[in-house]
Amino acid sequence: MKPKENQIRTYDADGFRRRAACLCLNPNRDKVLLVSSSRYPDRWVVPGGGLEPEEEPSQAAIREVAEEAGVTGVLDVNLSEETPRGYLDTFENTERKHRTMVYLVQVTELLDDWEDLQKIDRKRKWFSFDEAQQCLAEHKPVQKQYIIKLLSILNKHKNCETSTPNSSQTAHTQPAEEHSREGEDSGIDSTNGHSLPEHRSSTLEGRMQQNKKHDCGSNIDSTGQSIESHVVGAVSKHRLESSNSQTSNRFSTLAKTCDTR
Numbered sequence: 001m002k003p004k005e006n007q008i009r010t011y012d013a014d015g016f017r018r019r020a021a022c023l024c025l026n027p028n029r030d031k032v033l034l035v036s037s038s039r040y041p042d043r044w045v046v047p048g049g050g051l052e053p054e055e056e057p058s059q060a061a062i063r064e065v066a067e068e069a070g071v072t073g074v075l076d077v078n079l080s081e082e083t084p085r086g087y088l089d090t091f092e093n094t095e096r097k098h099r100t101m102v103y104l105v106q107v108t109e110l111l112d113d114w115e116d117l118q119k120i121d122r123k124r125k126w127f128s129f130d131e132a133q134q135c136l137a138e139h140k141p142v143q144k145q146y147i148i149k150l151l152s153i154l155n156k157h158k159n160c161e162t163s164t165p166n167s168s169q170t171a172h173t174q175p176a177e178e179h180s181r182e183g184e185d186s187g188i189d190s191t192n193g194h195s196l197p198e199h200r201s202s203t204l205e206g207r208m209q210q211n212k213k214h215d216c217g218s219n220i221d222s223t224g225q226s227i228e229s230h231v232v233g234a235v236s237k238h239r240l241e242s243s244n245s246q247t248s249n250r251f252s253t254l255a256k257t258c259d260t261r
Helices: 057-069 115-120 129-137 141-162 176-186 198-216 227-260
Strands: 017-025 031-036 048-050 071-075 087-093 098-110 124-128
Touching: 017 057, 017 071, 017 141, 031 057, 031 129, 048 057, 057 071, 057 098, 057 115, 087 141, 098 141, 124 129, 129 141
Parallel strands: 017 098
Antiparallel strands: 017 031, 017 048, 031 124, 071 098, 087 098
């Protein structure tokens, strides 16, 4: 890549040239914008360039895509925890001895006129990720790694969004006590969901019949006394009245006898 006019190169402590680049993404994050090479116009490259003195890498990346691709955009800070502040990774080219910090940018506008279009008739074009890798594979293998790293993060992000809890483990559970009670009422063994053995069902039915008889034998009237109590009381009263009548007749007969004498 040709250095720009009046550009001051900056280097890190290891003597590598400091660069910044942008992967410009469409809103659906399924295409990337490439620009034609300044040296070989028939080849496509990722827009980027050298950092200026005292310039932050993210600022340099935004500046470069505006100059080279006519892109207005913002750092894609919401993709993943692996891309803080839109930062993807730093890639090293040992052959050319430079290190490039790569950022993700969400494109908000494509300008009709931009700096490199006027200066060198630079082109821009949207590519699918597969197409972009094919374009970069032969002449820019390090830049191809940008796409590979991005795809790995996008796939993780997609899997996290679509994953759901196992419905077989969470659907329609009942409290153990309620389930046990339902099992007894319906003749189902609450321990394993199978029908109760015949002898257990018969025993249960017998207990229910006994309870029913017991309930019928202890009917209570509105005063709170049992019907049996009323029957016993009535019989006792009848016997007492009969006894009193017999005693009265005996006294009357005795009196008549005395008068006759």
